[in-house]
Amino acid sequence: MEYRIKDISLSDKGKKKIEWAESHMPVLLSLKKKYEESKPLKGLVVGGCLHVTKETAVLTKTLAAAGATVAWSGCNPLSTNDDIAASLVKDEGLSVFASRGVTNKEYYDDIYSVLKFNPDITIDDGADLTIEFHKNLDKYGKNIIGGTEETTTGVLRLKALETNSKLGYPIIAVNDAETKHDFDNVYGTGQSALDGIIRATNVLLSGKTVVVAGYGHVGKGIASRARGLGASVIVTEVDPINALKARMDGYTVKPMEEAASSGDIFITSTGCKDVIARKHVEKMKNGVLLANAGHFNVEISIDDIKELSYESKKINENVEQFLLKNNNKINLIGEGRLVNLVAAEGHPSEVMDMSFANQFLSVLYLLKNKGTLENKIYKIDREQDIMIARLKLESMGISIDKLSENQSKYLNEYGEGT
Incomplete structure (x- = not known):
C-alpha cells in the first residue's frame, strides 16, 4: 500500500x-x-x-x-x-x-x-x-x-x-x-453551495439580491434555494433557452454587466471562464460576496480582482477581502473554488x-x-x-403506482384513438 x-x-x-x-x-x-x-x-x-x-x-x-x-x-x-x-x-x-x-x-x-x-x-x-x-x-x-x-x-x-x-x-x-444531474446537481449543489456561503460568512440571505450565473441544473438548484431563503434572485445566461426557463420560473434575467451593480452575492455555475471579470467588478457595490459553484476556479477572474486592488487580507480561513482602488471591498470565498466543498462538506x-x-x-x-x-x-x-x-x-418508504396490463398495452400500441 x-x-x-x-x-x-x-x-x-x-x-x-x-x-x-x-x-x-x-x-x-x-x-x-x-x-x-x-x-x-x-x-x-x-x-x-x-x-x-x-x-x-x-x-x-x-x-x-x-x-x-x-x-x-x-x-x-x-x-x-x-x-x-x-x-x-x-x-x-x-x-x-x-x-x-x-x-x-x-x-x-x-x-x-x-x-x-x-x-x-x-x-x-x-x-x-x-x-x-x-x-x-x-x-x-x-x-x-x-x-x-x-x-x-x-x-x-x-x-x-x-x-x-x-x-x-x-x-x-x-x-x-x-x-x-436531476438530483445531485440540482438539490445537492443547490443546498450545499449556499451552505458553504453561510458557513464562511454567516450572511443573512433574506432581503439580499443574489446573482446566479448560469441556469443549468446547478444554477437552477442554487436559484431555487436562494429564493427559498428570502433572497431576490437575478439569473445571467448566454443560452436563450435556459434564460427563458429562468424567466418562466419567475426570476429576473439580465446580462452580467447589468446585474453587477445590483447584486449583494454572486454565485457562478457555468463551467466557463471569466464569467465575472474586470468590467463587472468595477460596477459592483461595496462589500459584495463572490462565490463559485463550478468545477474549476476560472469563473471568477481573480487576476482581474487583484489588478483592481491595492491590498487584500484574510477575514477567516475561507474569505479573502480585496480592497479596491475605488475604495470598495470585494469578498472572495474559497479562492474562487467550489464553495460547497471548500467552505462546507x-x-x-x-x-x-x-x-x-x-x-x-x-x-x-x-x-x-x-x-x-x-x-x-x-x-x-x-x-x-x-x-x-x-x-x-x-x-424512503415510498410506493408508487404500476401500470396495468391494459394501460401498458395502450401506451405501446397506436390503434386506440378517440
Whole structure:
C-alpha cells in the first residue's frame, strides 16, 4: 500500500464521518452487500480522482468490497477532507494520494501516483485524471478498459476529445444520468453551495439580491434555494433557452454587466471562464460576496480582482477581502473554488447515494462489456436510472403506482384513438 496524506492520526475522526455517510446511503450500501461475496472486480485496479469526502469514501469502500484495488487522488486542491483520507488509508488499507491545500504541482503529482497503478478503469470528476492519462496512455494505459466522468465540466472536456477523435478509451458520462444531474446537481449543489456561503460568512440571505450565473441544473438548484431563503434572485445566461426557463420560473434575467451593480452575492455555475471579470467588478457595490459553484476556479477572474486592488487580507480561513482602488471591498470565498466543498462538506450523503450508485454500476458495465465498446462517450442505460430511482424510493418508504396490463398495452400500441 502506497499513500500520501496529511496526517494519519486523524483517522478516528474520519471513520465516524464515513459511518455517518454510510447510514444515509442505502442504495450504494445495498450494492455493496450484493457484490461483496462474488467480488466481480477482483484483480482490477480502479483509479479515481474525486473529492475525498465521506460520501466518496463509501464509494471507494464499495469498490474495494467488490474486489477492486483502489488508488485515489483528490480532484480539487481544497476539497479533500484530511480525516477521511486518513481513515481510508489506516482503516481500509486503500492507496490515497490527497490532502487539503496542495500546490498545483502536488495536485498533479498525486494524479500521477494513481496513474502509476496502471488502472483498468478510471473514475473521474472534472477529467483531470483522464486528460493526464491520455497524455501517457502508452506508459500507463496497458490495462485500460474504460472510465467514467462525474461532472458536467468533465463531460464537456471529454466530448471535445471525442469530437477531435482523440478519446483513447470508452467513457460513461455518469453526470448525464437523470438520477445524477436531476438530483445531485440540482438539490445537492443547490443546498450545499449556499451552505458553504453561510458557513464562511454567516450572511443573512433574506432581503439580499443574489446573482446566479448560469441556469443549468446547478444554477437552477442554487436559484431555487436562494429564493427559498428570502433572497431576490437575478439569473445571467448566454443560452436563450435556459434564460427563458429562468424567466418562466419567475426570476429576473439580465446580462452580467447589468446585474453587477445590483447584486449583494454572486454565485457562478457555468463551467466557463471569466464569467465575472474586470468590467463587472468595477460596477459592483461595496462589500459584495463572490462565490463559485463550478468545477474549476476560472469563473471568477481573480487576476482581474487583484489588478483592481491595492491590498487584500484574510477575514477567516475561507474569505479573502480585496480592497479596491475605488475604495470598495470585494469578498472572495474559497479562492474562487467550489464553495460547497471548500467552505462546507459538499453534497449531502442522501443525494450522493444515487450518483455513486451510478458510478459503481457503470464500473460493472464497463467490465461486463470489455472489448466491445468503442472509444466514445456513452450515456447511462435508462434501465439503470430507473432501478436506482426505485431503490431510492424503497429506502424512503415510498410506493408508487404500476401500470396495468391494459394501460401498458395502450401506451405501446397506436390503434386506440378517440
